[in-house]
Amino acid sequence: xxxxxxxxxxxxxxxxxxxxxxxxxxxxxxxxxxxxxxxxxxxxxxxxxxxxxxxxxxxxxxxxxxxxxxxxxxxxxxxxxxxxxxxxxxxxxxxxxxxxxxxxxxxxxxxxxxxxxxxxxxxxxxxxxxxxxxxxxxxxxxxxxxxxxxxxxxxxxxxxxxxxxxxxxxxxxxxxxxxxxxxxxxxxxxxxxxxxxxxxxxxxxxxxxxxxxxxxxxxxxxxxxxxxxxxxxxxxxxxxxxxxxxxxxxxxxxxxxxxxxxxxxxxxxxxxxxxxxxxxxxxxxxxxxxxxxxxxxxxxxxxxxxxxxxxxxxxxxxxxxxxxxxxxxxxxxxxxxxxxxxxxxxxxxxxxxxxxxxxxxxxxxxxxxxxxxxxxxxxxxxxxxxxxxxxxxxxxxxxxxxxxxxxxxxxxxxxxxxxxxxxxxxxxxxxxxxxxxxxxxxxxxxxxxxxxxxxxxxxxxxxxxxxxxxxxxxxxxxxxxxxxxxxxxxxxxxxxxxxxxxxxxxxxxxxxxxxxxxxxxxxxxxxxxxxxxxxxxxxxxxxxxxxxxxxxxxxxxxxxxxxx
Numbered sequence: 001x002x003x004x005x006x007x008x009x010x011x012x013x014x015x016x017x018x019x020x021x022x023x024x025x026x027x028x029x030x031x032x033x034x035x036x037x038x039x040x041x042x043x044x045x046x047x048x049x050x051x052x053x054x055x056x057x058x059x060x061x062x063x064x065x066x067x068x069x070x071x072x073x074x075x076x077x078x079x080x081x082x083x084x085x086x087x088x089x090x091x092x093x094x095x096x097x098x099x100x101x102x103x104x105x106x107x108x109x110x111x112x113x114x115x116x117x118x119x120x121x122x123x124x125x126x127x128x129x130x131x132x133x134x135x136x137x138x139x140x141x142x143x144x145x146x147x148x149x150x151x152x153x154x155x156x157x158x159x160x161x162x163x164x165x166x167x168x169x170x171x172x173x174x175x176x177x178x179x180x181x182x183x184x185x186x187x188x189x190x191x192x193x194x195x196x197x198x199x200x201x202x203x204x205x206x207x208x209x210x211x212x213x214x215x216x217x218x219x220x221x222x223x224x225x226x227x228x229x230x231x232x233x234x235x236x237x238x239x240x241x242x243x244x245x246x247x248x249x250x251x252x253x254x255x256x257x258x259x260x261x262x263x264x265x266x267x268x269x270x271x272x273x274x275x276x277x278x279x280x281x282x283x284x285x286x287x288x289x290x291x292x293x294x295x296x297x298x299x300x301x302x303x304x305x306x307x308x309x310x311x312x313x314x315x316x317x318x319x320x321x322x323x324x325x326x327x328x329x330x331x332x333x334x335x336x337x338x339x340x341x342x343x344x345x346x347x348x349x350x351x352x353x354x355x356x357x358x359x360x361x362x363x364x365x366x367x368x369x370x371x372x373x374x375x376x377x378x379x380x381x382x383x384x385x386x387x388x389x390x391x392x393x394x395x396x397x398x399x400x401x402x403x404x405x406x407x408x409x410x411x412x413x414x415x416x417x418x419x420x421x422x423x424x425x426x427x428x429x430x431x432x433x434x435x436x437x438x439x440x441x442x443x444x445x446x447x448x449x450x451x452x453x454x455x456x457x458x459x460x461x462x463x464x465x466x467x468x469x470x471x472x473x474x475x476x477x478x479x480x481x482x483x484x485x486x487x488x489x490x491x492x493x494x495x496x497x498x499x500x501x502x503x504x505x506x507x508x509x510x511x512x513x514x515x516x517x518x519x520x521x522x523x524x525x526x527x528x529x530x531x532x533x534x535x536x537x538x539x540x541x542x543x544x545x546x547x548x549x550x551x552x553x554x555x556x557x558x559x560x561x562x563x564x
Contacts, residue, residue, distance in 0.1 A: 012209040013232040014271070015058075015095040019204070021277050022055035025250070030054050032281045032298055033084040034290075046298075049084055051277075054091070061092025062200045063190030068123060068149060072097030072206065075215060077121040079103035079112055081130050082260050082282035085153040085183060087270055089125045090260075094232075095200065097207045100214040101227075102261035104545055105130065113142030115217050119227060119422070120146045125183075129156025131285070136180055139171050147171075150180045209233035215422055216263055218361050227422030228361045238364040238416040239271040241387055245369050246331060246355060250277035253326070254302040255294055257283045257309065262545040263365035268304060268331070278302070288316050296323045304331040306547025307338075310345055311485060315509045319348075330354045333547075338479045339380040346376070358383030358454055362431065362438055364416040368392055368452050381476070382451040390414035394446045399433065402446075407455055407470075410444040411437040443470060460551060462491025462499040467529040471551075474501060477526045481518060483511040488541050488549040489532060492558050502534035504554050506541060513537050534558070 011017035031049035049057075070076065076093040078100065080086050090100055101119045103112050112135070116124060124147060126135045136150050150171065171178040181189075213232045217225035248254070254273055258265035260282070273280040281298050283291065292313065294300060303309070310332065313319065327349055333356045345351045356379050359366040370384035386392040391413040394402045402408045417438045420428035432438050443456045456470040463469065471489035478487045486506040491499040507513050515535035522531040542553045 011236060013094070013207045013211070014213060014236065014274070015091060015204045015207060017236060017274055018055060018058060018091050018095075021274060022051040025051040025277050027052055028277075029279050031084045031087065032279060034281065034283060034294070047084065054084075054088065057088045058091040058095060059197065059200050060187045060190060061088050062095035062204070063193075063195035064186045065092055065096045065098060065123070065190075066195050066199060066203060067190045067193035068186075070096050070098050070122065072203075072211065073099065075099045075101050075119045075121040077101040077103055077116055077119065077124045078261070079105065079107070079124060079126040079135055080153055080260075081105050081127065081284035082256055082265070083154065083284060084282065086125075086260050086282070087280075089151075089153065090266075090270065094207070094213065095204045097203060097211055099212045100216075100266075102214075102216060102266060104261050105133070105259065106545070109138035109140070109142055113139055113144055115225070115227075116147055117143050117145035119215055119217075122146050123149045123151060125151045125153060127154045128152050129154075136171060144171065144178060147178050149186075150178055151183055151186045152180065153183045155182075207232065212419070214266070216266075216361050226424055226427055229419040229422055230364050231419065234364055234415050235267060235271060236275065237389075238366050238387075239267050240275045241389065242268060242357075242366050242369065243272045243276050245371065245387065246272075246329060247353060247372055248272060248276045248278060248302060248329060252276070252278040252301045252329065253281065253299055254278050255281050255283060255291065255298070255300040257286050257291065257303065257305050258547075259545050263359075263361045264304070265545075267365045288312050289318065292316070292318065292322045295327065299326040301326050301328040303327065303329075306543065307332050307341055308486060308541075308543065308547065310349065311341060314341075314344055314348060315485070324350050328352050331357060333357045333383060337380045339376050342376040342380045354379055356380070356383055358442075358452060360440055360442075362418045362440070363412050364418065366390075366416055367410075367412045367440075370451075378451060382447070382453045385450040385452065387416070390416055392446075392450075392452060393437070394444050394452070395437075399437070404446055404448040407443055407445050409458060410440045410442045410452065410454070412440060413437045460490070462501070464491070464494070464499050464501070464529045465497045467527075469499075469501060469530055471501070474503070474526065474530050474532070477530070478503060478505070478518070478522065478532075480525065481513075481521055483508050483513040484518070485509070486541055488551060488554060490551050490554050490558070492534065492555065494533070500534070501530065501532040502536070502554070502558055503532035504536050504538050504541060506538060 027050045030051040033047040076098045101121050128134055210231050212229050213235050214230055215227045217227050256269045260266050330351045342354055345354050353372050355370045357369040368384045368386055370379050393411050394408040395411055396408050413436050441458050442454050443458055444452050444454045446452050456472045460471050474489045475487050484505050485508040488504045489501050492502045494500040505513050518535050542550045544550050
């Protein structure tokens with residue numbers, strides 16, 4: 001394994017990469033698609049797409065976008081679960097120089113409409129009927145800005161877009177009624193308009209490395225989401241470096257559970273698959289029995305995801321029947337990771353390589369990574385060291401670098417840092433300083449090897465009796481309790497101490513945690529100011545698409561209890 005940051009500089013743009021990979025791999029298996037239009041996982045058969053088919057369908061999509069009048073720099077939104085058509089729509093819009101705006105499939109109409117309107121998206125590519133959500137109809141009555149057309153990839157009526165919206169509710173933008181059409185009708189319109197292969201190729205060649213590739217709106221765990229601008233060159237370089245460090249190759253079979261609408265699912269999923277030429281198996285909804293079926297049936301070797309994904313598989317009652325001998329690579333992070341989980345991933349699931357990493361949307365999704373060969377304690381307790389060609393520091397409130405072992409804000413500089421926030425120069429200036437350092441808002445400690453441990457979000461820190469308390473540190477300590485599988489800690493107001501900790505606990509399999517006993521245990525194992533004063537046992541924690549706990553929901557729950 002090498003840490004060569006230049007390993008990914010073969011292609012100037014994402015569409016150029018597809019042309020090259022498809023020409024090289026041709027009839028090799030590229031995507032194994034599983035039905036993802038309805039319930040959990042879709043336990044039906046498979047559709048195999050070769051690289052040649054992906055390229056051909058991309059050209060059809062590009063022609064359709066050209067026929068629709070999409071210009072370089074125009075925004076196209078995708079609101080759909082993981083599926084092969086998602087990828088073709090992405091490559092099609094990139095091939096004409098358009099900008100991807102992905103939308104969370106858990107959004108309701110108002111949330112999706114807000115991003116469609118603020119991004120100025122002209123076309124929305126979506127589905128109808130996924131988990132009983134009728135996305136086009138959900139947009140009725142909302143301000144959709146410049147939106148001109150809704151294209152339905154799949155619907156509950158069939159895999160080709162079916163009958164469109166539910167109930168025929170009219171959807172309008174500033175230019176009037178929005179046209180709704182099926183994916184096949186949209187593709188056919190490109191041919192009917194006489195768009196030629198030469199025209200598609202001419203537009204593809206016009207796309208520049210510095211053109212914006214994607215506009216990802218931050219997850220919004222706090223505050224209103226902001227649009228993050230990243231270009232083709234930095235996406236390819238950052239993801240290529242990530243894939244190189246992980247050791248992903250064209251012989252791997254990659255189960256893509258992380259949603260494509262999220263930075264990790266899109267970049268560490270679709271783009272990493274593209275730059276390595278491996279085989280991708282998209283999964284529309286994470287369903288443990290279906291994931292286990294796919295691991296065995298498709299001989300899956302690569303599964304990235306948050307720690308809860310692996311814990312759920314390990315704790316499943318049918319785990320013993322799973323043939324996991326093909327598993328090779330795992331990348332996790334985004335939450336506290338017990339050392340025992342890393343060990344179980346090696347010994348019980350059979351992973352050769354388990355890597356934890358740290359990143360954020362504003363850094364193209366990536367900043368630090370462990371390395372192959374790191375021990376279980378390093379993998380569980382740190383997020384690795386800076387990726388090749390990227391600088392990471394821990395600084396004080398005045399921006400001065402801190403010594404190893406001292407806690408401060410994590411800052412990042414390099415080719416992975418966003419160009420800025422979309423149409424928000426004030427927020428950009430607050431986040432990227434004059435020396436090019438991206439201020440992450442995360443609190444971390446770096447050891448003398450350069451390995452980073454994220455201790456908390458600056459805004460999550462709470463002060464109890466004059467002491468700074470870092471929830472992530474407390475969570476890591478609580479994970480040593482034998483009855484705790486997952487935990488999230490938040491600060492809540494307290495008349496005497498200012499704030500105290502409240503812990504939300506998910507039970508380890510076969511246990512029944514007792515809140516009073518956990519508090520007593522915590523008093524024996526951590527400083528008094530870190531001990532949670534409140535413990536709630538819950539069935540599950542509220543995670544966002546990136547595997548991060550939405551702590552504002554936990555705070556709201558406690559606030560509502562206090563108000564009743």
